Amino acid sequence: MSIQQVTVLGATGSIGVSTLDVLARHPERYAVFALTADRKWQVLATQCLQHNPRYAVLNDMAAAVALAEELRRQGCKTEVLQGADALAQVASHADTHVVMAAIVGAAGLLPTLAAVKAGKKVLLANKEALVMAGGLFTRAVAEHGATLLPIDSEHNAIFQCLPNHRADYLVDGLQSSGVRKILLTASGGPFRNTPLADLKTVTPEQACAHPNWSMGQKISVDSATMLNKGLELIEACWLFNTRPEQVQVVIHPQSVIHSMVEYVDGSVLAQLGNPDMRTPIAHALAWPERIASGVASLDIIATARLDFSAPDYERFPCLHLAQQAAARAATAPTILNAANEVAVAAFLQRKIRFDQIAQVITSVLDKQDVIEPDSLELVIASDQKARELAHSVILAL
Ligand code: NDP
Numbered sequence: 001m002s003i004q005q006v007t008v009l010g011a012t013g014s015i016g017v018s019t020l021d022v023l024a025r026h027p028e029r030y031a032v033f034a035l036t037a038d039r040k041w042q043v044l045a046t047q048c049l050q051h052n053p054r055y056a057v058l059n060d061m062a063a064a065v066a067l068a069e070e071l072r073r074q075g076c077k078t079e080v081l082q083g084a085d086a087l088a089q090v091a092s093h094a095d096t097h098v099v100m101a102a103i104v105g106a107a108g109l110l111p112t113l114a115a116v117k118a119g120k121k122v123l124l125a126n127k128e129a130l131v132m133a134g135g136l137f138t139r140a141v142a143e144h145g146a147t148l149l150p151i152d153s154e155h156n157a158i159f160q161c162l163p164n165h166r167a168d169y170l171v172d173g174l175q176s177s178g179v180r181k182i183l184l185t186a187s188g189g190p191f192r193n194t195p196l197a198d199l200k201t202v203t204p205e206q207a208c209a210h211p212n213w214s215m216g217q218k219i220s221v222d223s224a225t226m227l228n229k230g231l232e233l234i235e236a237c238w239l240f241n242t243r244p245e246q247v248q249v250v251i252h253p254q255s256v257i258h259s260m261v262e263y264v265d266g267s268v269l270a271q272l273g274n275p276d277m278r279t280p281i282a283h284a285l286a287w288p289e290r291i292a293s294g295v296a297s298l299d300i301i302a303t304a305r306l307d308f309s310a311p312d313y314e315r316f317p318c319l320h321l322a323q324q325a326a327a328r329a330a331t332a333p334t335i336l337n338a339a340n341e342v343a344v345a346a347f348l349q350r351k352i353r354f355d356q357i358a359q360v361i362t363s364v365l366d367k368q369d370v371i372e373p374d375s376l377e378l379v380i381a382s383d384q385k386a387r388e389l390a391h392s393v394i395l396a397l
Pocket of ligand 1 (some may be wrong): 009
């Protein structure tokens, strides 16, 4: 088997670091082609020295200059590029086979789409790209013969529990494959049992202290509001060609079952494992084969019990907003996603309270018209308008 050249978009983040850990375990199968980040050039420098990629890309100009200087000093031959076009360039480069899409937020859309349009094997962690432009994105996958594999642990679990003949359900819908529903599991985050009145005063540090997963700040806050589960519901509809009402969100605090698929005959298939993103990363990298990921065996005896409950919308209004946006479709998910990104950034900067994240999203969804997103330009314009509205809503709070 020839060595697969892998580009890691968002290499310095939580998923990026886990991806490099898995790749380093299999030098006979994978080499690192390109690594990218926004501005953390010191982390990227260390990664370049260890993995020796052909390219390193930074979004930020000053960071790119500093990285190039540091790599020259260390005698590393990696070529440093800068800016959004360079991200798309390495993602679609003729010499890369696999692209890990792990930039956080809407910034990931264009480079991920560039990889899709170049027909790459795309490992999708950047759920926001699919939420904001799902129709355009999935059409591009089909038109350009790309292979899209889910990294989100829930979607990876669902993928593992679905029939192997993806072409059937991608054309005719999940029901045609005998699937009754998807059970999308959620831990409930750090505030599952916090008294409702206390949610007004929780801090970014508390919101980012997820009980089971170690993740980047934005997805950690999304998990605390459960907006993340709403984004995942929308992501599942696009990935598996199904409708929102076929996806049931279930709180499962142990995060051992990563999601389930129920068939019409009553069978429910689940994928279990320790909460460690290296499992879905290794699965998607090697699919349809299996490789070691470094994840410890699941101790099912120590796990002892698995609990399930329904989500409480009073506690998690963001989940309800996302379900409504999923049902409304068109640009409603684009607007939801953009308003959420601005609100989460404001919360992390202590400009708004935790419970005001849902207020900001509600106001923006109320103020902005939903349209059919038939071009990328329209999607990007809707995203921009929602961001402007979100900033003005925050100023008025
Ligand atoms: P992190 O915040 O840890 O990392 C984000 C990465 O994106 C960093 O490399 C960052 O660079 C880079 N980045 C940020 N903004 C830009 C930009 N404007 N242009 C280019 N690069 C940028 O995020 P995570 O790894 O936690 O999450 C990445 C994606 O994966 C998200 O979409 C998330 O929802 C999804 N995901 C994450 C999971 C997890 O366990 N972490 C689980 C499932 C999905 P820099 O370091 O320089 O800021």
